[in-house]
Amino acid sequence: MSVLTYGYAVWSPIVWLVVLLVLAAIVLYVRSRGQKRYKKGTAQTDIFISGIQVPPAEQRHVPAHNIYWGFFEALKGFYNTMMRPHTGIINDYILWLVAVMVVTVLVLVMVI
């Protein structure tokens, strides 16, 4: 029931879960052997940035538009091209429909 069998391989989520549980047990064991001097709610848990005053919470969180900035910068050309057809204008959407329809009719009639 749990094993997915197909032509050339099998997938068993139960085996995967068992492996995960074993790994989790090993991690917990290693953790239990670590330092025991940690004290919650003391200066030990304060944020330390080389002595700089820690900014307030809303300034410490990186906003979504900065995440993967380098990826988007590198692909600027791709995204500029992609943004162009996304006009938000319904007339353009319908034009796309007609264009794709014409191409499909031609492909089917000429190929088959």
Place this chain on the structure above:
Amino acid sequence: MEYLTVHSPILIVAVPLLAAFITPLISRIGNKFRDTVNVSLLSFVTFLIVILTIDIYANGTRVYTLGASVPELALPENYMVPVRIMFQVDGISIFMGLTTTVVALAALVYSLQFVKNETGQDRFYSLFMLLYVGMIGLEFTGDMFNLFVFLEILSIAGAGLASYRVNMADAVEGGFKYIIISAVSALFVLFAIGILYSEYNLLSIAALAHSMQFTTLDLIALALLAIAFVMKLAGVPLHMWAPDTYAVAPAGITPMIYTSSAASMYALYRVTFTLYGGHFDTTAIGWVVIILGVLSMFIGVMMAIHQTDIKRLMAYHAISQSGYMLLGVGVGLAVLTDPVALANYGRDAMNGGIFHIINNALYKGMLFLTAEAIFFRIGTRDLNKMGGLGHNMKWTTIFFIIGALAISGIPPFNGFASKLLIYESVFRFNPLLSIIAMFVSLVTLASFTKVFYSAFTGPEMPAFKEVREVPRSMLIGMGIMVACIIFFSIFPGLVVDTIVAPATDALIDQASYINGVMGAVP
């Protein structure tokens, strides 16, 4: 029980239709009474779907003819072709019906609290039930004209629901765009049906498939039908309406509209496999579907990762995930006339594509609900303004993590099982397609990591200190979907063997569908 099984195809359509029309009346008694009636009726329909599913997997296709002395009698006396309105429910129809019903039940329960303080609730629930009727009717119908009728019902109800929050200008715009693209697509569908009717004097799908001559007009009708359905399912490059509509639809409705897109995908499969398949080389149309699938996967995910509006991001992912379904089933379609390739990998590719439909309806639907849960509590969809919500919305965070891991294809979740089937079988067809599919999964994971980091992690924001977890009915709605995701993740073999493989076989076996209606007619 036998009576219920025999009449379940019509009851599954008629009960929610009745609920849609009595909702404004019973609202006068009280909102709680109306909600109880609607949830009870949809639960009853779920029960009917389950008994019909068991019946179909045990006994094969069920035909229900309206007005016949015996519902199973498809051909009237002295007639060679079916002329009555008919439902024909086979493996793929009931698979889609099951998917639609699970999503509808979860969405209805979720909506109870979400629209509690909104005006026009009776219209909301009426349209909700009509949307369900449109989807389930489209999935069960055995004739082309009623396919058009149900497509119209789901389009009109969907547009009304998308623009339900009329106080938001973009909601009205989203609903307007949805009705325009739906109306134009439906006109193309009607035009194609007109072409087929003028040629064959038939509307029954089985009878049309039986008589198909593959003239140039038939091919034009195929292109009209296929591309109209691709528009409705938001396949690239006809996807641009979807983010505009999905982003603004109320909670509970976005998963429903998304599932209605899956119903359009079903219609595409029904037309390409059942109506046209089996008689001509489907390689060309298979490749058209594959190319649309790859474009949808790649452009959908690349646009998604760029978004900062959480629902627009998820809408682009919905487009991307549709690409997997098109890819898997497209490969099956491309090798449909090659029995060796079909047996070696085509059927597995189709299993993967179809398994992905139900998986995606569950986790994508649930992710839409988590996005709306955030909007419900903080009043914005802008990821730039979010942060630290995991401190106060623990259940929503857990549900989001499960959905995000599942959609990214991380083992052991159900998304991994369906994607694995697609990767391995598509690799045998064309390795490049499989590599693109894996790359898309990586970007999907990166994209949801961005959402998780932006919305849920980080320090507790002063602006959101008072934010609390969403009400219980909304959690139950998400919980229903999470329960299904976990079940599907742990028992992929059971799901594929019992509901996915029969759905695939129903698509491949065109003769069985035709014989279900035409019997021994030569």
